Amino acid sequence: MKVSKSSAAQGPRLARRILASAVACHAMAAAVPAIAAETWPSKPIKVIVPYTPGGSTDTVSRIVFEKVAERLRQPIVIENKPGGNSTLGTSIAARAKPDGYTFLSVLAAYSANPSLYSHLQYKPSDLTPVSLMADLPLFLFSSKSVPATTVAQLVDYGHKNPGKLNFGSSGTGSSAHLVGTRFGMVSKMEMTHIPYNGSAPILTDLMSGNVSMVFDPLLVPMPQAKAGKINVLAVASARRWPGEPNIPTMEEAGFPGFVMSSWAGLVAPAGTPQPVIERMSKEIAEAVRSPDVQKKLENLGFIGVGSTPAEFRKLIERDSARYAEIIKAAKISLD
Structure with missing residues (x-):
């Protein structure tokens, strides 16, 4: 099949036009995020x-x-x-x-x-x-009914009294539940999980002795710990809490890598x-x-x-x- 000179000449020109169009489209697409960033936010x-x-x-x-x-x-x-x-x-x-x-x-x-x-x-x-x-950060609080003021004493008591300890959490699948479960695993203590609806009811049972321990933020339980009604044993963070520098981390208490x-x-x-x-x-x-x-x-x-x-x-x-x-x-x- 013969190709005319005009058709042959159109080939490269057509290719250049297609390439130019593709480059332009790519540039427009690339410009969209930039435009969004420049104008954002323009509404609530x-x-x-x-x-x-x-x-x-x-x-x-x-x-x-x-x-x-x-x-x-x-x-x-x-x-x-x-x-x-x-x-x-x-x-x-x-x-x-x-x-x-x-x-x-x-x-x-x-x-x-x-x-x-x-x-x-x-x-x-x-x-x-x-x-x-x-x-x-989650702090480990324990009941006064448990004869322990350190994590080591708590674990020792748990080993000597298998199945006697339990721990509360703000619900099944919550951070407190999973951290408490891991603590039981790594410490090799047999504990029962008791789920609650929030921190307030856990604190009530912690003070009465119905709950042995809980990993919880400091906001609700800490005032009761300061009043001597419950114990605070450690914090499960990489560093000590700035406002409570005397509370050891779980790592310092003998559990390397326990940062949760x-x-x-x-x-x-x-x-x-x-x-x-x-x-x-x-x-x-x-x-x-x-x-x-x-x-x-x-x-x-x-x-x-x-x-x-x-x-x-x-x-x-x-x-x-x-x-x-x-x-x-x-x-x-x-x-």
Whole structure:
């Protein structure tokens, strides 16, 4: 088949036009995130809290995002969607439009839920990490009915009285439940788990002797420990709590590697523009480092962090693997 000179000449020109068009389309696509970052936020932002109003996640979110809203000069609306151990609100966020105007506040239970439920209405990949907002150290409190003022004495008593000790938690699958379960495993103590609905009823039974111990944030039990009504033995964090420097860490108490705190963080629907995620991460970091926010968080037992998305992803992956191991070994399920 013959090809005319005009047709032959058109070939290279057509190829150049196609290439130019492709380059232009690529440039336009690349420009979209930049435009989103420059104009974001242009309207109010919604942060879903998958717990009831007044709880620790809700309170921390309101403290942090009040400051972030000031910095962004846009309202940030907290929307409570409790239910299903936080899975209801999480599934709503996972289905939200990834336009940078919907986020989700989560606790450490977010890392455990994929192992606690065989069927979830979302996949972990449906959401992407933004920032670890704050760390929440868990302290080991024990009842006065247990003759122990140190972790070593508690373990010794547990070994000599198998099955006599129990531990409370704020619910099956909670951080306190999983940390307490791990403590029983590594200390080789036989203990019974007693789930409660929150910290207040645990404290009542801890003081009466119906509960032997609990891993809990300091806010509710610490005043009773200071009053001599319960004992505080250790904190399960990498470092001692600044406000209570005389309380040893679990590692110092003889359990190397026993660092298991709860935390509060922020995630976004997968596909949210990366520049928006980076911007929100930086704004959270600035907010939690401000003296007034730091003070408010410390009063609740939290330590402001403000991590990068990559750092938060690494924490979620680490805790997911750790919790999965505990849940499998203890045969814990919420199905």
